[in-house]
Structure formats: C-alpha cells, structure tokens
Amino acid sequence: MLTIPGSRQFSQCDGISRRTFLNIGGLAMGGLSLPQILQAEAAQRASGSHKAVIMIYLTGGPPHQDMVDLKPESPSDIRGEFHPIDTNLPGVQIGEHFPRMAQRLDKANIIRTVVGSDGRHSSFQCVTGRRFGNQPQGGWPGFESVISKLQGTVDPAVPAGANLFMKMAHEPYNHPGSGFLGTAHQAFRPEGETRANMKLNAIDTARLSQRRDLLGRFDNYRREVDKQRKSAQLDTFTEQALNLLTSSKLADALDLSKEDPQIRASYGKDDPNVLPYSSKGYQAIMSKFLLARRLVQAGVRCVTATYADFDWHGGNFSNGRKALPLLDQGLSALIDDLYRHGMEKDVTVVVWGEFGRTPKINKNAGRDHWSRNTFALLAGGGMPSGQVIGRTNRYAEEPVDRPVHFQEVFATMYRNLGIDVERTTIDDLNGRPRYLVDAGRRPLPELM
Numbered sequence: 001m002l003t004i005p006g007s008r009q010f011s012q013c014d015g016i017s018r019r020t021f022l023n024i025g026g027l028a029m030g031g032l033s034l035p036q037i038l039q040a041e042a043a044q045r046a047s048g049s050h051k052a053v054i055m056i057y058l059t060g061g062p063p064h065q066d067m068v069d070l071k072p073e074s075p076s077d078i079r080g081e082f083h084p085i086d087t088n089l090p091g092v093q094i095g096e097h098f099p100r101m102a103q104r105l106d107k108a109n110i111i112r113t114v115v116g117s118d119g120r121h122s123s124f125q126c127v128t129g130r131r132f133g134n135q136p137q138g139g140w141p142g143f144e145s146v147i148s149k150l151q152g153t154v155d156p157a158v159p160a161g162a163n164l165f166m167k168m169a170h171e172p173y174n175h176p177g178s179g180f181l182g183t184a185h186q187a188f189r190p191e192g193e194t195r196a197n198m199k200l201n202a203i204d205t206a207r208l209s210q211r212r213d214l215l216g217r218f219d220n221y222r223r224e225v226d227k228q229r230k231s232a233q234l235d236t237f238t239e240q241a242l243n244l245l246t247s248s249k250l251a252d253a254l255d256l257s258k259e260d261p262q263i264r265a266s267y268g269k270d271d272p273n274v275l276p277y278s279s280k281g282y283q284a285i286m287s288k289f290l291l292a293r294r295l296v297q298a299g300v301r302c303v304t305a306t307y308a309d310f311d312w313h314g315g316n317f318s319n320g321r322k323a324l325p326l327l328d329q330g331l332s333a334l335i336d337d338l339y340r341h342g343m344e345k346d347v348t349v350v351v352w353g354e355f356g357r358t359p360k361i362n363k364n365a366g367r368d369h370w371s372r373n374t375f376a377l378l379a380g381g382g383m384p385s386g387q388v389i390g391r392t393n394r395y396a397e398e399p400v401d402r403p404v405h406f407q408e409v410f411a412t413m414y415r416n417l418g419i420d421v422e423r424t425t426i427d428d429l430n431g432r433p434r435y436l437v438d439a440g441r442r443p444l445p446e447l448m
Contacts, residue, residue: 054350147417314366
C-alpha cells in the first residue's frame with residue numbers, strides 16, 4: 001500500500017477510502033494502452049481539442065410549457081403566467097426568462113417532443129439512457145463510464161469522465177454510478193475532500209517516484225503469490241492515481257481563480273439559496289457550467305452536472321422567476337465559451353430532465369409530473385443548429401409529429417463522439433455483449 005505522509009484517510013462518495021483510491025485507482029484507461037491513446041489522439045491533443053459531451057441534468061422534471069414550448073392561445077390554467085418572446089430564428093419563440101438564449105438559438109437545437117420517459121423521479125434515464133427496470137447484474141452504467149470503457153482517457157493525468165452532481169436529499173436524483181462496468185470506470189467526482197487530497201503533502205515527486213518503484217516490487221511479489229487477483233488491472237489503477245497526483249493539469253482545471261475574471265463573471269454568481277429547499281442540495285451553482293468547460297479543455301471526455309430542481313408542484317412561477325434566468329445566463333455563457341475557444345464542433349451540450357410537467361396548473365400554482373412529453377436542448381458537437389424539432393398539440397400534452405426517444409438523443413451523443421451504436425457493445429458481468437442503445441434507436445438525422 002502506498003501511503004503519502006500528511007494526507008489523511010477519508011471516504012469518497014462511493015465509500016472508497018483515499019488509501020484504497022491510491023491502491024485500486026479511481027480513473028480508467030478503458031483497456032487501451034498508453035501508447036495507443038497517445039498515438040490515436042496526438043493531433044487532437046496538440047490542438048487542445050477532443051470530442052466531448054457536457055450534460056446538464058435539470059433535476060426533477062422541467063416545465064416545458066414555461067421554457068421552450070409556450071402555448072399562449074391556450075386557457076389561462078394551462079398557459080400560465082409566462083409569455084413567449086421572439087428569438088433570432090424567424091417564427092420561433094421561447095419563454096420570456098430566456099432572453100440570452102433567444103439571441104443564441106441559431107447556435108442550438110430544441111427538441112420539443114422527447115418521449116419514452118420512465119416516469120421516475122431519478123437521474124437514471126438521463127445519465128444511462130436506460131429504463132430502470134430489468135437491469136443486468138450490477139446495473140446499467142452511466143454515460144461517462146461507457147465512454148471511459150470504450151475510449152479511455154485523453155490524458156493519463158485526467159479522468160475520462162467527471163461527475164459534478166450536487167449531493168441531493170432525494171437519493172434517486174444522485175448519480176447512478178458506473179453499474180456493471182465497476183469502479184475502474186467510475187466518473188471522477190472532484191468535490192470536497194477529494195479536491196483537497198489531489199495534492200502531495202509533505203512529499204516531493206522524487207520521493208514519490210522512489211515509492212512507485214517500491215510499490216512495483218511489492219506488486220511483483222503479489223503476482224507470484226496470488227494468481228487469482230487481477231494484478232494488471234490494479235497496476236493500471238495505481239498508475240492513474242499516481243499520474244493524477246504528480247500532474248497539476250486536473251487541479252488547475254478545477255481552480256476557477258485561474259479563469260479570466262470577466263469570463264467567470266459572465267456565467268453568473270453561484271446562488272445556493274435561489275430556491276426555498278436549497279438546503280437539500282437543489283442549488284443554482286453557476287460555476288459548474290464554467291467548470292465543465294474547463295474540465296473538457298483539460299481532457300475530460302464527458303462531464304455531467306446538475307442544476308437546481310424543477311419539481312414544482314407548488315410555486316411553479318415564483319420558482320421559475322428565480323431559477324430560469326440563471327439557467328439562461330449559465331447556458332448562454334457556456335455556448336459563447338465553446339465558440340470563443342473553437343470547441344463548438346467537438347463538444348456536445350445536452351440539457352434535459354427526466355420528464356415534463358402537466359399542462360394543467362394545480363391549485364398550488366404548480367405543475368405535476370408528466371411523462372408523455374418533455375424537451376431537450378442540444379448545442380455544439382458539429383451538429384447543424386438553429387432547429388426546432390417536433391411539435392406538440394395545442395396544450396403541449398404530447399407530440400403531433402416527430403416524437404424523439406431518449407435513446408435517440410443518446411445515439412446522437414455517441415455518434416458525435418465517433419461511436420457507432422449499431423456495432424459497438426460493452427460486456428456485462430456475465431460476459432454478454434450489450435449494445436449501447438436498444439435496437440432501432442439511431443442518431444437523429446436532423447443533427448447529422
């Protein structure tokens with residue numbers, strides 16, 4: 001076991017201690033050798049670019065009728081209190097609390113007819129692309145874990161996936177994890193003590209190198225006396241942990257003080273108290289939008305983050321007046337940033353929730369759960385932009401044309417990363433190959 005003086009043992013969100021993290025690792029190479037990774041992506045690293053996805057999960061089910069699909073001609077108990085505004089796309093309107101996005105809609109796409117919701121108050125479907133029931137042994141893996149397994153890391157000192165989820169009181173809202181792909185492909189969560197422990201305390205890199213050699217000798221002995229253990233895998237994990245500790249690349253990406261103050265300000269101020277139940281983890285942390293961009297720049301392939309909470313059974317409009325303008329600011333700043341850094345062709349942004357809200361407003365001025373229709377907003381990824389895909393009926397209850405399944409959005413994300421969903425599989429714990437999406441689910445032709 002490698003022990004670094006001055007660092008204290010602690011438990012991460014998945015229950016793995018810091019010392020265990022150093023022993024088995026928390027970041028993954030996806031089965032590829034370092035020379036293969038370096039050779040395959042040398043050109044992209046030289047240009048500071050690689051294919052990536054930033055997914056923003058709108059916790060709790062956002063009200064599509066008050067954001068992107070307003071119905072101003074419907075009765076007052078359906079249309080609600082918000083008004084539509086014009087966008088820079090002729091004839092297209094969105095909600096009044098998105099004035100920034102209204103002027104950037106030519107750089108994005110709105111899908112107004114997302115269907116196939118599992119109807120669960122959970123991040124599971126948005127992060128895995130799967131329904132919750134009938135899972136294989138170990139459970140379906142999160143999107144970041146699949147990418148880690150298939151593509152490995154861009155840089156050995158930077159994880160393939162990062163999890164910027166807030167810790168939320170309703171447990172199913174929290175990240176579902178790596179499923180049957182295991183700890184090797186767990187998305188890295190750079191929060192709290194994990195970030196503080198990404199430093200070498202009371203030891204320099206020379207001493208760490210000596211300990212690496214010593215650890216190698218112990219590993220040789222271990223391989224002789226314990227043929228049953230997967231030593232090669234453990235060696236990979238240890239190497240990844242050491243790479244992380246001896247490189248400042250990831251730590252620098254997490255350090256927002258290194259960002260241009262004007263750019264940082266453009267994302268807006270973090271507001272942990274924007275909603276009355278923020279103490280339960282449902283917060284408007286604007287810096288996560290910026291942090292996602294910085295992590296992708298550092299080499300992370302997939303970043304997932306949460307924003308606020310939209311389970312507004314009461315106070316739909318009072319909460320919306322607080323949370324929606326901040327979402328508008330953070331998302332607009334992220335899109336601007338991708339273009340500013342020349343990343344708009346490589347980085348796909350996906351914004352969505354697990355289901356929509358009822359057309360009819362309840363007695364508490366809220367909207368209830370509605371699994372028959374929701375929406376998604378996509379940008380970047382080299383996709384054609386400036387489109388509104390799908391149309392709902394007069395009350396935004398359900399699609400009247402072009403329903404888009406959750407898995408079609410996932411297929412599109414995979415395609416943007418260079419992954420063919422018709423041929424690519426990952427093996428579950430029983431060695432059974434599993435396709436990334438169900439049969440018949442293909443990338444959206446409108447976005448190809």
